[in-house]
Amino acid sequence: xxxxxxxxxxxxxxxxxxxxxxxxxxxxxxxxxxxxxxxxxxxxxxxxxxxxxxxxxxxxxxxxxxxxxxxxxxxxxxxxxxxxxxxxxxxxxxxxxxxxxxxxxxxxxxxxxxxxxxxxxxxxxxxxxxxxxxxxxxxxxxxxxxxxxxxxxxxxxxxxxxxxxxxxxxxxxxxxxxxxxxxxxxxxxxxxxxxxxxxxxxx
Amino acid sequence: xxxxxxxxxxxxxxxxxxxxxxxxxxxxxxxxxxxxxxxxxxxxxxxxxxxxxxxxxxxxxxxxxxxxxxxxxxxxxxxxxxxxxxxxxxxxxxxxxxxxxxxxxxxxxxxxxxxxxxxxxxxxxxxxxxxxxxxxxxxxxxxxxxxxxxxxxxxxxxxxxxxxxxxxxxxxxxxxxxxxxxxxxxxxxxxxxxxxxxxxxxxxxxxxxxxxxxxxxxxxxxxxxxxxxxxxxxxxxxxxxxxxxxxxxxxxxxxxxxxxxxxxxxxxxxxxxxxxxxxxxxxxxxxxxxxxxxxxxxxxxxxxxxxxxxxxxxxxxxxxxxxxxxxxxxxxxxxxxxxxxxxxxxxxxxxxxxxxxxxxxxxxxxxxxxxxx
Numbered sequence: 001x002x003x004x005x006x007x008x009x010x011x012x013x014x015x016x017x018x019x020x021x022x023x024x025x026x027x028x029x030x031x032x033x034x035x036x037x038x039x040x041x042x043x044x045x046x047x048x049x050x051x052x053x054x055x056x057x058x059x060x061x062x063x064x065x066x067x068x069x070x071x072x073x074x075x076x077x078x079x080x081x082x083x084x085x086x087x088x089x090x091x092x093x094x095x096x097x098x099x100x101x102x103x104x105x106x107x108x109x110x111x112x113x114x115x116x117x118x119x120x121x122x123x124x125x126x127x128x129x130x131x132x133x134x135x136x137x138x139x140x141x142x143x144x145x146x147x148x149x150x151x152x153x154x155x156x157x158x159x160x161x162x163x164x165x166x167x168x169x170x171x172x173x174x175x176x177x178x179x180x181x182x183x184x185x186x187x188x189x190x191x192x193x194x195x196x197x198x199x200x201x202x203x
Numbered sequence: 204x205x206x207x208x209x210x211x212x213x214x215x216x217x218x219x220x221x222x223x224x225x226x227x228x229x230x231x232x233x234x235x236x237x238x239x240x241x242x243x244x245x246x247x248x249x250x251x252x253x254x255x256x257x258x259x260x261x262x263x264x265x266x267x268x269x270x271x272x273x274x275x276x277x278x279x280x281x282x283x284x285x286x287x288x289x290x291x292x293x294x295x296x297x298x299x300x301x302x303x304x305x306x307x308x309x310x311x312x313x314x315x316x317x318x319x320x321x322x323x324x325x326x327x328x329x330x331x332x333x334x335x336x337x338x339x340x341x342x343x344x345x346x347x348x349x350x351x352x353x354x355x356x357x358x359x360x361x362x363x364x365x366x367x368x369x370x371x372x373x374x375x376x377x378x379x380x381x382x383x384x385x386x387x388x389x390x391x392x393x394x395x396x397x398x399x400x401x402x403x404x405x406x407x408x409x410x411x412x413x414x415x416x417x418x419x420x421x422x423x424x425x426x427x428x429x430x431x432x433x434x435x436x437x438x439x440x441x442x443x444x445x446x447x448x449x450x451x452x453x454x455x456x457x458x459x460x461x462x463x464x465x466x467x468x469x470x471x472x473x474x475x476x477x478x479x480x481x482x483x484x485x486x487x488x489x490x491x492x493x494x495x496x497x498x499x500x501x502x503x504x505x506x507x508x509x510x511x512x513x514x515x516x517x518x519x520x521x522x523x524x525x526x527x528x529x530x531x532x533x534x535x536x537x538x539x540x541x542x543x544x545x546x547x548x549x550x551x552x553x554x555x556x557x558x559x560x561x562x563x564x565x566x567x568x569x570x571x572x573x574x575x576x
Contacts, residue, residue: 101288104253104361105302105351106277115301119292 002154006173009150012068012143013136013177016075020132024080025125028087029113038088049081053139061146071140071148078139079132086128090121123192130185137178204229205250205359205391210259212245219245221415222259229358230389232382234402237412238438243395246412247361250393251280263359278302281352281360281390285367287344289336295321295347296332302355320350324380342373349381353388360385362394366401378404399439403427411435454534455527457567458548458557464489467496467515471508474499487547487555488518495547495555498522522547527556531567534559 027045031038048056057074064070094117102112118125144152151170158166205227212220220242227233235243248254250261252273261268268276289298297304299320300313308316318328324346336344345365352360365381366374382405385392396402402409403423410420411431419431430436465474465486478486478501485500497518508517523537524547534546538561545558 095286095288097284097286097288098290099288100253100284100286101282101290101348101351104251104277104282104284104288106274106279106305107301108274111305116290116292120290 002169005149005151005154005170006177009137009140009152009174010177012071012140012148012150013075013133016072016079016136016140017129017133019072019076020079020083020136021129023076024083024128024132025087027080027084028091028125029118031084031088032091032117033109033113042085042088045081045084048077049079053078054142054145057142057146066147068143068148070146071143071150074143074146075136075139079135082131082135083125083128086124086131087121090124090128091117093124094120123189126185126189126192130182130189133181133185134178137174137181141174204262204264205393206262207246208260208262210246210249210261211257212242212249212254213257219415220249220256223415223417225410225417225420227391227393229391232385232392232394232405232407234406234409235393235395235412236397236399236402236409236438237418238434239397241412242415243412244363247363247393247395250359251277251282251361253277278305278355279357279359281357283345283348283352283360283362283365285364287336287341287348287368289344289347289351291336294333294335295339298336298347299350299354301351306355308355316354320354323353323384324350340373341369342377345369345373345377346380349377349384353384353390357390359391359393362392364395364397367396367398374401381405411438452531452567453527454525454529454531454546454548454559455556457531457534457564458527458559459563460557462487462555462558464493464555465499465514466490467518468513470511470513471504471517472510474514475501475504485544487558488514489555493554495524495549495553496520498547524549525559526551531564535564538564 027041031041053074056077057070060070060073060077064073091113098116098120099112102116107115140148140150141152141155143150144156151174154173155167155170158164158168158170205225207223207225210220210223211218219240223242223246235246237243245254249256250268252268290301293301296314296317299317300308303313303316317332321328321331326343326346331339331343336347339347348365352362362381366377369377378401381392384390394405406423408420409423409426411418411426411434413432413434419426419435421431426435427439430439463477463481463483463486465477465488467488467490469477474486478484484502485498487498488496490496497520499514499517500519503517503519504514508514522545523541523543525534525537527548527550534548537543537546538559545560547558548556550556
């Protein structure tokens with residue numbers, strides 16, 4: 001059994017996710033602090049997700065060659081949207097009364113961002129991260145076509161040699177990984193919302 | 204001392220504050236009141252620069268607020284808003300000490316301060332300090348909102364309709380608490396409300412604003428006694444009348460205007476007939492120009508009346524009588540002491556104006572107490 005492929009897939013996704021979180025939250029914060037930039041940022045991120053992920057990977061491969069790095073960049077571009085959007089709406093969704101109080105207490109813009117806005121937006125941001133994680137797992141499957149390895153390779157090989165076992169193993173591993181990550185993050189998410197007394201948004 | 208000097212603010216060309224001049228002494232509790240859109244909240248928020256002014260200046264102890272960094276200025280001015288706005292991600296203690304934390308007080312001092320403040324509103328530190336705002340009732344939340352404003356011991360506290368969203372009972376007790384705290388800690392408080400009850404209860408001075416201008420700034424008593432404008436009178440509604448009742452309600456305010464009268468030339472039978480029609484046992488006698496002559500009572504007609512004669516000889520003049528401008532208390536006293544059915548009210552030139560009966564009196568008092576009846 002190609003367990004190393006499972007691990008490979010997992011690290012691929014987690015590495016990409018690390019970048020996505022940083023880039024996504026930063027873009028979300030920028031779009032919140034400078035409302036004029038909010039529309040262009042969200043539009044670009046939105047458009048990137050409409051390009052088929054395989055095409056995205058292909059285009060990147062032309063510039064970067066076929067390797068792990070290409071897959072990671074592909075995943076990042078493809079999965080940014082939920083985090084950027086949720087960061088933006090989470091920050092904008094902080095109650096105006098709380099924001100006015102923060103300003104009235106004499107908080108600077110950045111102090112307010114780190115001590116009030118971001119903590120309050122965090123549950124929603126986390127929801128974005130969770131969606132991005134699950135998306136990344138399936139996008140990474142295409143990594144095999146640009147030399148990124150992962151579970152895509154297992155499934156693709158299975159298809160080529162007509163090995164049902166391999167195909168099923170790959171698929172099951174993907175599903176298990178997605179369900180596990182989604183489940184764990186879902187639990188954390190629930191606690192986050194409860195802590196600040198917010199309602200979970202309906203998905 | 205806070206001085207507003209010709210402060211002007213407009214939104215999109217529409218002026219909302221049109222040249223305010225106001226001086227507030229240290230330790231004064233000033234209430235800004237007025238109809239919605241009068242500019243009271245804008246006037247308040249310009250003081251801590253949440254709203255920038257267009258022209259004019261505001262000085263705190265002689266120093267223009269424009270010369271200070273807005274954030275540093277705000278840390279020295281307490282601020283309480285109607286929607287409370289506690290930080291849901293912070294505990295009660297963290298909420299209270301948010302300004303001290305920005306001012307870099309050390310942890311020990313912040314904790315001491317939180318304990319001290321919670322004690323001010325009779326909330327137990329161990330019970331409440333580590334709760335989150337959503338675990339508190341509305342009244343408790345606003346108490347914390349007030350404590351948060353007081354935490355760094357600012358000499359000035361701004362309050363923007365702080366109790367507007369609370370139920371009447373909670374509001375009442377918080378009003379008592381805030382008045383008590385203000386006196387005890389000698390804070391200068393500027394408080395916006397549209398509730399005249401609240402203003403009268405709390406203010407050292409009420410500043411009545413309308414259409415971006417100050418119409419009157421006076422103590423509650425003075426404003427009640429002599430409102431400078433009809434809008435103020437209207438706003439104070441029942442309170443104005445209550446003061447009238449205390450020292451300005453006159454006999455003409457409490458009398459009945461429609462009175463059964465008769466001319467002295469009438470004859471006795473006509474008089475009896477009129478009494479039975481009106482279901483009264485006495486009539487007021489007036490001559491042709493309504494000059495008051497006295498009354499004629501049914502007993503007198505029965506005892507001494509002669510059929511066919513005029514009632515002239517039967518007129519009694521020993522009925523209690525007051526003038527229109529006299530204090531209502533006088534009519535009340537006569538009515539009670541002399542056990543009379545009514546007191547006659549005459550104008551200064553002795554014309555009949557009306558009568559005060561027990562029922563007209565209680566009606567007038569009821570409307571003075573509870574508004575238009």
